[in-house]
Amino acid sequence: MFGLKADWSLELFERYFTMGDYAGGEARWCPGCGDHAVLTAAQKVLRDEQQRPEMSVCVSGIGCSSRMPHYLGTFGFHGLHGRALPVACGIKARRPELDVWVATGDGDCFSIGTAHWIHALRYNMDMTLMVFDNAIYGLTKAQTSPTSPHGFKTNTHPFGAILEPHNPLTVTLGVTNVSFVAQVADWNPPLLYETLKAAYRHKGTGFVRIIQRCPVYADSFSKELQQNPDRFLLLQHQRGIPVDKSVSRQFPNRMEHDPSDLARAFQLAADTARLPLGLLYHNPDAQCYEDLSSQGVEMTPEKRLEGFNAVLDRITI
Amino acid sequence: MFGLKADWSLELFERYFTMGDYAGGEARWCPGCGDHAVLTAAQKVLRDEQQRPEMSVCVSGIGCSSRMPHYLGTFGFHGLHGRALPVACGIKARRPELDVWVATGDGDCFSIGTAHWIHALRYNMDMTLMVFDNAIYGLTKAQTSPTSPHGFKTNTHPFGAILEPHNPLTVTLGVTNVSFVAQVADWNPPLLYETLKAAYRHKGTGFVRIIQRCPVYADSFSKELQQNPDRFLLLQHQRGIPVDKSVSRQFPNRMEHDPSDLARAFQLAADTARLPLGLLYHNPDAQCYEDLSSQGVEMTPEKRLEGFNAVLDRITI
Amino acid sequence: MVDATTAEELAPRLTLTREHIVEIVSDSGEGAQKAGQTFGTVSARMGNGVWTVEIIPAEIQPPARSPAGASGIRIRLASHAVTNMGDEADIVVAFNEQVLYSRIVNGAYKEGTQVLLEDKWRDDSVPEIREQYAKAVAEFRRNGLIVHELPIETACLEITPNPRRGKNMFVLGMLCCIYSRDVELAKGEIATTFKRKGDKVIDMNHRLFDAGYRFAVEKLGLSYQVPAQPAEDREGKRYIVTNGNTALGLGVMASGMELVSMYPITPATSASHYLADVYHEVGGFVHQAEDEIAAAGFAIGSSFAGKTACTITSGPGLALKTEMLALAVMAELPLVVCVVQRGGPSTGLPTKVEQGDLLAALFGEPGDAPKVVIAAATIEECLHFVVMSRRLAEAFRTPVILLTDANLATGVQPYQRPEPSLDWMAPPIDQSDWDEHIPPYNWDSESGLSPRPVPGMPGGQYILTGLAHTNHSKVAYDSDSNQHGANMRSRKFAALASTLKPPVVHGDDSGDLLVVGWGSTLGAIEEAVDRARADGHQVSSLHLRFILPMEPGLKEIFKGFRKVMTVEINYSDDPGSPLITDETRRYAQLALLLRAHTLIDIDCWSVVYGHPLQPGMIKNELVKRLEALQGEG
Amino acid sequence: MVDATTAEELAPRLTLTREHIVEIVSDSGEGAQKAGQTFGTVSARMGNGVWTVEIIPAEIQPPARSPAGASGIRIRLASHAVTNMGDEADIVVAFNEQVLYSRIVNGAYKEGTQVLLEDKWRDDSVPEIREQYAKAVAEFRRNGLIVHELPIETACLEITPNPRRGKNMFVLGMLCCIYSRDVELAKGEIATTFKRKGDKVIDMNHRLFDAGYRFAVEKLGLSYQVPAQPAEDREGKRYIVTNGNTALGLGVMASGMELVSMYPITPATSASHYLADVYHEVGGFVHQAEDEIAAAGFAIGSSFAGKTACTITSGPGLALKTEMLALAVMAELPLVVCVVQRGGPSTGLPTKVEQGDLLAALFGEPGDAPKVVIAAATIEECLHFVVMSRRLAEAFRTPVILLTDANLATGVQPYQRPEPSLDWMAPPIDQSDWDEHIPPYNWDSESGLSPRPVPGMPGGQYILTGLAHTNHSKVAYDSDSNQHGANMRSRKFAALASTLKPPVVHGDDSGDLLVVGWGSTLGAIEEAVDRARADGHQVSSLHLRFILPMEPGLKEIFKGFRKVMTVEINYSDDPGSPLITDETRRYAQLALLLRAHTLIDIDCWSVVYGHPLQPGMIKNELVKRLEALQGEG
Ligand SMILES: Cc1ncc(C[n+]2csc(CCOP(=O)(O)OP(=O)(O)O)c2C)c(N)n1
Ligand SMILES: Cc1ncc(C[n+]2csc(CCOP(=O)(O)OP(=O)(O)O)c2C)c(N)n1
Ligand code: SF4
Ligand code: SF4
């Protein structure tokens, strides 16, 4: 967002923000939880972009992942289960200059939050949307989530989850006006960092599905993926996520994918045998709702009063 | 559903049900409303399939289209705005032998009902899902719906709808376990009839998006399509919807489409310049949730009591 | 063409009256409402007190000539301020006889009501229609209605080939003659109405108007004089004419709120329709969300970001906002929630009036979730209470629920044009530094009040949470933090209460009976009380605007009366019904609250008829209660 | 190996007591809860009254040795039936000293509480830990705790290389020695616990148990005798041991309901976990919906189809179900809604107890939406009230809200094994012909009751609607239909009320003070009352199960006392606080209802500490009120 917000660029050079400026309370996730890595990556992006902490808001729902705001040094809104996105959109509506991050879980976003997930993608407001997908309900102690693998044993399905796992990528790609769709795994920090940075810089909703480890309740889910890097397909493109050797070395399967090719992106996303990593789809020119919703923010109270009196005149008898 | 329900096939031949058996109260939709055509087509399907009226339930939300149950001679559930699907699924859960129809609108299903729409497709319970899409909120008098064309003037957007219209087909096709996706227009009765019949016979959720005329509040939307048949692309296939000459003659653009080809279906659905008509996708073998949720329905109270005592024994000290 | 002079010359035997109620009823799409609105506006401009209310059919396009299809308008005009739709109509103009039936069922007419009936159906080509017509006219006359069969259509045909479009202006002409309205004024209104349509259309409608006027002079020996209100009452005042939903929209603009986040629902939506039309002129925006939960969430997001927002809904929408409201209470976020009440429960009676959401507004949220709950009693208050709501929301850091209803929403009335000032408006957002040492909930331990940091304030960073928290907004599960937070959230309302004055009794401060009401029933109740007092009854009334906190001094006021009862448009068990005893009786909503609040045995009369209470109905009930009292002692 | 005989020989100076409270506190994952549950079960089987409640940390995996991480269990055992967790503990076994702090803050201990503390930290390699330990032990002693520093880990190491896994069984051994529990019984329990894990594991744990037992004999001069309840109280009774959520699950199975439709939410979810494990044995199914609205809708669909369903949730979930509940009321659908209350408002205190949802259950829905609202007072009632709920729901064609709370949900207790019979169970679905002439709402005009057609009944076809409707379920907007429907929906509850008996007073029928409670506070209130009475105070208590309809005779009962107050776990303004006057005070939820219901000046004492009320706390409050009364005269 550098340069974008000319009004504070002056200040930007006045003070340099360090990682400490983006640190909130001590993170209380379990040891080995993938959420720690996401937090760190996000903090690095904020630091490297020199985002002013008081101009940033991290909005979340309820869940382990939704605790993220508490661990950031920015403003935060730890709201209701499933409802992070309407709140985030509302924040942006009349304060487009604010930088907004959303932290949500697979249950929070893909189950109870489904309607808002779909419609927020339509609005395409400028924010970074991180879905922490550990394929389980963590905070409430191991119930089935929409992305839980078929047969995966949980407390609500002790004999194994009975549905095929939901594919959030294919649904996301089907939403009109979607503008940025990426997938990463928490255990590859460089790719995670680069992807979040790209989402942050993208003007529009940067949807990033983060495959996340929950060693406590869904260990096998992530273990299986960690141990078989060939379950992944690394997408590369000069307009994609920059990946250095260290990253590409880890993934035997790589392919060139043009992020402007929606149909191809859908096919890649639909292949659950090979999970795509990186940028599936990107449309930098999709309309952002805040450009419409913020109409008239610049008006002074005096001008509003003037406008109101004009309205009254028309109905005065 | 002929033959499927062997347990009543005997009765089936005992009595012949006429259109009158499927007629409820007098339809109170506006003259020229597309809903009339859908009602008639559904009644014909019920009649031709000799569906026992008392074994059928039509579930709806709130909206003009959601009044359909009142005009049918079956059981009906005219519930809450956006919530037809959870109710329909609940009906099916422990009464899998019931025949279920769902009547919902573009606002009812694609706006407030979004979460249930997506998840009902995952459950894929055996029902016929008719979405009456008139691109407007009819009952509440002309507010913008997710499918309202961009720039279309409504009471909530008097200067024109500000978002690109939502594409329900691409989203629907992205949902894991979706099993039947078709599109029709109310003003082509034969295709409408054949499509509803195919959806009815399909075991699973037969999703049919019906492009519907609302002459009162969205006349231009349907007029434009009616007047330009080349805005449509008629899909044909031997495993698709049977179309006789009368139908195909009306649509200059026709193509062969294999309904088992999901990726192709997505591409066709994504092309909003040419609206596909007919069967986009069909998977007859997708799992139906009621086959799981109805476990143990056959148990007698005596057996349940026995089972319960066994459970108690285990925790008795 | 007719001008005022000739009109007066022609004026027939004239009846003087202090008020009259006129209805125009037709099939929908025949323009009765436009004619009535114009008649109302002209009357208002001529200095009458006026109340108009639309008659809306349940269906979008009901069949022609069906009782269910009755569409139209009622205009009540008087020589004094009018606060409600009144009792039975004095004159009704009907475009066909069938639509009158539904009005009769609603008790809209009385013996002696003059019916000006289109007579073309008498000789209709369809035999059934001829029969229906004859049967109806006979029936009406039998029931004491004075039916004038008039060849309105025929008369219109002389001017337009398509009377269905023009009849309404013809009727307007008739009415303007009957009530000798200022013709120039009327024609001016017509001109503005059809401005967009061009001069030919205006001219055509003027000719229809004149024809109607002359028709009345020649064919109708009816003329009523309803003198204007005393000039001094109007001295130098300017008036606006709106319904209650438009008033809400005006209030939003007057309050400086920049965002209304809503999801369509009858009868609330028209407030947003109005805003969508004009909001941009004050720099505001209407967001139509995907559902009511999102609408509330979106508004809450904006409020959190420093731009207090408003969400407008009705019962079913309020139900969906319950969880969001609890969050706003817990996190102490300002938020204005307008609830335009309709008939319930569930989808209920979407277009009709009820006062059934009071307890849900107060107690809907699990856990203790106090918030400001106020109710507008007049259309004018719909405007001013939104302004007050925004201020209360920010000063007390709380959601405010403003209750109105379908009666206020659709009623139209002239009222004094507000004189908005800058201090009505939200101040520009504060982005100055926040002292890091001041916690985000720096509760004043006595009042529970605290200042609020908003995003953009350097040093103000905090994490809002719906979990129990400390004054630093840190999640806390310990007993003390939870108890203290709850204390502070409740204390605010005691603080607000301490700033309120006791409400003023309408009538004497003591007597036999005190009638307590809230919301849109104000006008009808006071009119009923005035009539009863005119008959010598010792009855007064009291109307509440604040429900949470409750206005002070109620118990004292109640003690001045032998009996206290509420009159409400919501459900209560009728004490006379089977199985209903003092113990099992379920009371009306305000009655229940006042019983707990004052421990006085407060009775209630409440019904869920779906239409506004008529002063006459109320008066009858009061008199019954009073007579019972006499019996007792 | 130790057997009972040797144990008795070794038994040291023995203290006889009628009850004792034991706690085991550790980091999470150290098995304290398993040890405690086993100890509780053994004690129950030996005939003691027992109540156990788990101590759950706020986080999933809190850091080791942190107060916030305190995980464990409390066991209260007595020579009489136990109904609550009691006051301060007599003995606590602690795996480290830090976890004790959070318990101390919660007032779990008193002067003289024996602390059996793992002493390995004293010589820990990390200096800070050594300091923390020394500091804590000194501090504990200063505050009157009797600290026994014990080399538990060292002793375990003799048997297992990994004491973290085995320590809990060692501690179980210690406790079984201290309370001379039947060793064979204990070992049997251990064997069943580890059955799945195989003999080696069982043997290992038996050895740890023996070692702990011997360790206590040798190192600890502590021995308490808590005699069993009189045998005749138990004569031929069989007991089951469960928490309140398992009891709900058992109730669902006992009621014959075939479907539970839910969305996970603490503290309700474990009821569904239990059902998911065993429900198939009775042919039932747990549906996890996409959200609470869908969960309620799914259940309603099943009920409509003739299979009355149950949905289980907590506050925030109840908020989301509001609109669906209103539909069930309007359409008169049977539905069982279990609400396991937690701290509110909003996300509040997810794992902690509150009784804050009473008013939301009653009044949450816009419009008039009466339904049955009942509250379970004991774990056993959690089971039986579900059975009753299903029957009420079907007999009265209504949703039933059954309120429990986190205290009942997590408390574990032995209670009499139910003797289920066929008439508890839902009958098989009726598919016989429906007489077409009988409307779907064939209301009995006196009771409002009516039979219900279900899909599959030939001739029974009707269209259910949430709109106002006639007895034929036809949409109707007229006044009479709406009023009549509302009357009928309300009348049902007067009919139900007429079948209820007045509640029974605990203590004398008259006196100075009557304490009224509802829900999980029963045991603590009655214990407090008994203690106060033992001190000669004239206090009694009354506990309500039915809230809507209200149980009969309350006003009569209340009149027997000089003062009536409620004791509740929810918010009320403390009359002593700034700005709080008689007029502004916000009352506890039941208190508000009873004030309106009886017009008696009912006081309340209620707090939102997030933990169950201790009998001692309650007693102190009662005594305060009683002394104030004396003051008055
Ligand atoms: C309305 C409501 N319903 C249910 C809950 C309980 N709840 C809290 S978090 C959660 C799901 C958490 O799973 P996910 O979103 O995947 O986040 P994770 O903990 O796995 O990071 C649930 C069901 C709630 N807090 N509010
Ligand atoms: C909870 C709730 N919110 C809003 C409404 C108002 N409402 C009724 S129908 C409707 C939308 C109708 O549009 P659609 O679903 O497209 O159906 P149509 O009338 O066009 O057939 C709305 C907003 C309601 N009844 N309930
Ligand atoms: S439970 Fe799982 S998701 Fe939650 S903090 Fe622990 S590891 Fe992370
Ligand atoms: S408003 Fe439109 S959708 Fe509704 S009934 Fe009329 S034509 Fe049909």
Ligand SMILES: [Mg+2]
């Ligand atoms: Mg998760």
Ligand SMILES: [Mg+2]
């Ligand atoms: Mg529509």
